[in-house]
Amino acid sequence: MTRRANRGWPLGLIAALACGALLGGCATVPRDPAARAEFKAQHDPLEPLNRRIFAFNLFVDRKALKPIAKGYVKAVPEVVRDGLRHLLDNLKEPVVLANNLLQGRFKGAGIAGARFLVNLTAGPLGLRDVAARAGLARQSGDFGQTLYAWGVHDGPYLVFPFLGPSNPRDFLGLAADVTIDPFRSVARRQNWPTMVTTSREVVSGVDERSRNLESLDEMQRQSIDFYAAMRSFFRQNRATELRHGEAPPAPAADFYEDPETTAPPK
Numbered sequence: 001m002t003r004r005a006n007r008g009w010p011l012g013l014i015a016a017l018a019c020g021a022l023l024g025g026c027a028t029v030p031r032d033p034a035a036r037a038e039f040k041a042q043h044d045p046l047e048p049l050n051r052r053i054f055a056f057n058l059f060v061d062r063k064a065l066k067p068i069a070k071g072y073v074k075a076v077p078e079v080v081r082d083g084l085r086h087l088l089d090n091l092k093e094p095v096v097l098a099n100n101l102l103q104g105r106f107k108g109a110g111i112a113g114a115r116f117l118v119n120l121t122a123g124p125l126g127l128r129d130v131a132a133r134a135g136l137a138r139q140s141g142d143f144g145q146t147l148y149a150w151g152v153h154d155g156p157y158l159v160f161p162f163l164g165p166s167n168p169r170d171f172l173g174l175a176a177d178v179t180i181d182p183f184r185s186v187a188r189r190q191n192w193p194t195m196v197t198t199s200r201e202v203v204s205g206v207d208e209r210s211r212n213l214e215s216l217d218e219m220q221r222q223s224i225d226f227y228a229a230m231r232s233f234f235r236q237n238r239a240t241e242l243r244h245g246e247a248p249p250a251p252a253a254d255f256y257e258d259p260e261t262t263a264p265p266k
Helices: 011-024 033-042 047-075 078-102 106-122 143-149 168-180 182-189 194-210 213-222 226-242
Strands: 158-160 164-166
Touching: 047 158, 047 194, 047 213, 047 226, 078 106, 078 143, 078 168, 078 182, 078 194, 143 168, 143 226, 158 168, 164 168, 164 226, 182 194, 213 226
Parallel strands: none
Antiparallel strands: 158 164
């Protein structure tokens, strides 16, 4: 499932998730490194609720999203799909730029800005990733990463309807990214119909699902517990994203020091 956001977020839900993040950090973490790693991999205090939402998402995927994604692959030529994907990626570059600045990653911010301008003009409009051919690799950057860089804990593992796996920190980060997205700001100022911004999210979700048709099917076939496999995959993949693909930090000098008590690497 993809992680997507609607235009607005209920304040009550955001407050409840923020409280959940605090409560999720209250669990006693083992001091032994091996036991601590196992604890963090399996810790899922809301598992019964998460499993029910996960089952609902699988139902929606099976009945709607997956068939649409298959039809999209069959009906739309690959060159067109690639162009749409590049366009959607280029629309995200301003948000990537802003979050790299907030994280103090000025080189990454510069590359994101350069990519946006190069692809917008020479792409054209981002339909081709000309910047990558010029040596400007895509950067990662979202407000969930920014909160991580600022030392905010992730809180408990959560599965949201339609959005999929996340946690309170990343959910709040997603809401912030939606708020600062210049595409939405332009759409509001120009009084574009809601269908314009909604279509962008729908196409992005279908495109992402189409890129994972075989891999998700294979994961489900190989998994004894598909929910647990997806939870593990999300956590590992997100940990890599939070570090911008860098290797994990070396163990602390204090063998039993809890890394959660220190600020995340920048």
